[in-house]
Amino acid sequence: MNVLITGTSTGLGNGLAQYYLKAGWQVYGISRKTSTDLEAHPQFHFLAHDLSSLEATADKLAAFVELVDTFDLVILNAGILNEIKDLHNTRLEEIKHVMDVNVWGNKVLIDVLTEQVNHLKQVVAISSGASVSGARGWNAYSLSKATLNMLINLYSKEFPETHFCALAPGLIDTGMQDYLYNLKEEEKFPVLKKLKKAKGTSQMPRSKEAARIVATAIEQVRSFESGSFQDVRKI
Numbered sequence: 164m165n166v167l168i169t170g171t172s173t174g175l176g177n178g179l180a181q182y183y184l185k186a187g188w189q190v191y192g193i194s195r196k197t198s199t200d201l202e203a204h205p206q207f208h209f210l211a212h213d214l215s216s217l218e219a220t221a222d223k224l225a226a227f228v229e230l231v232d233t234f235d236l237v238i239l240n241a242g243i244l245n246e247i248k249d250l251h252n253t254r255l256e257e258i259k260h261v262m263d264v265n266v267w268g269n270k271v272l273i274d275v276l277t278e279q280v281n282h283l284k285q286v287v288a289i290s291s292g293a294s295v296s297g298a299r300g301w302n303a304y305s306l307s308k309a310t311l312n313m314l315i316n317l318y319s320k321e322f323p324e325t326h327f328c329a330l331a332p333g334l335i336d337t338g339m340q341d342y343l344y345n346l347k348e349e350e351k352f353p354v355l356k357k358l359k360k361a362k363g364t365s366q367m368p369r370s371k372e373a374a375r376i377v378a379t380a381i382e383q384v385r386s387f388e389s390g391s392f393q394d395v396r397k398i
């Protein structure tokens with residue numbers, strides 16, 4: 164079985180790579196930094212690449228997956244959270260950068276994979292509750308994840324032989340949450356209160372446990388309509 168996962172150096176993507184390696188899969192990982200724990204594994208194949216370099220992505224990915232006939236699963240996990248602040252204080256350049264990583268990089272990946280790989284069975288884009296909540300302060304991140312949901316919906320109509328899903332993974336105790344935990348503006352951005360309360364509890368598992376939850380959900384979402392948005396907390 165072959166899986167391609169973006170963002171394997173840390174966080175959820177790293178947990179997912181470990182999960183599928185343990186299950187005996189061939190894992191193709193992409194991120195800017197390497198991860199020594201994964202690199203040592205004979206079934207881990209790695210492409211060091213910045214997904215915001217949109218022009219270079221197509222050629223690099225095409226070469227990386229040249230010999231792959233089938234991807235049983237593609238997990239578009241790499242993502243960035245920009246500074247929490249109001250949208251009216253967020254410059255277009257910042258929004259564009261977040262969109263490049265969280266949305267357009269994924270579009271390029273899907274375009275190459277659907278063109279080049281003979282069998283592409285399932286694509287899961289890691290979305291967020293922020294794609295639908297409209298929480299104050301989540302500016303470009305919310306915009307990017309909402310667009311990602313629609314990107315996946317649209318592709319599902321074009322490629323009916325592939326199952327697509329945009330999946331919110333729930334809260335995960337990664338570097339992203341460390342940044343949010345240290346912010347002070349809880350009155351202005353009330354979701355921060357909820358996140359701080361969840362840290363250290365079962366509502367915010369660490370990457371390894373989150374990967375197990377997400378991998379289980381990835382199997383379950385196959386029975387839902389292709390192209391839909393799902394949340395692991397509601398499945």
Ligand SMILES: NC(=O)c1ccc[n+]([C@@H]2O[C@H](COP(=O)([O-])OP(=O)(O)OC[C@H]3O[C@@H](n4cnc5c(N)ncnc54)[C@H](OP(=O)(O)O)[C@@H]3O)[C@@H](O)[C@H]2O)c1
Nearest residue numbers: 170171172173174175194195196213214241242334335337
């Ligand atoms: N943590 C949460 O509570 C939470 C909640 C909802 C949704 N999510 C979503 O879950 C996914 C994983 O988040 P996480 O919490 O695990 O974050 P994380 O620990 O910050 O990991 C993000 C991963 O994405 C990669 N990445 C970032 N920018 C990249 C770029 N330009 N090119 C290539 N790779 C890039 C990073 O690798 P390099 O830095 O090595 O490139 C890293 O491996 C994201 O899509 C996030 O939006 C997280």
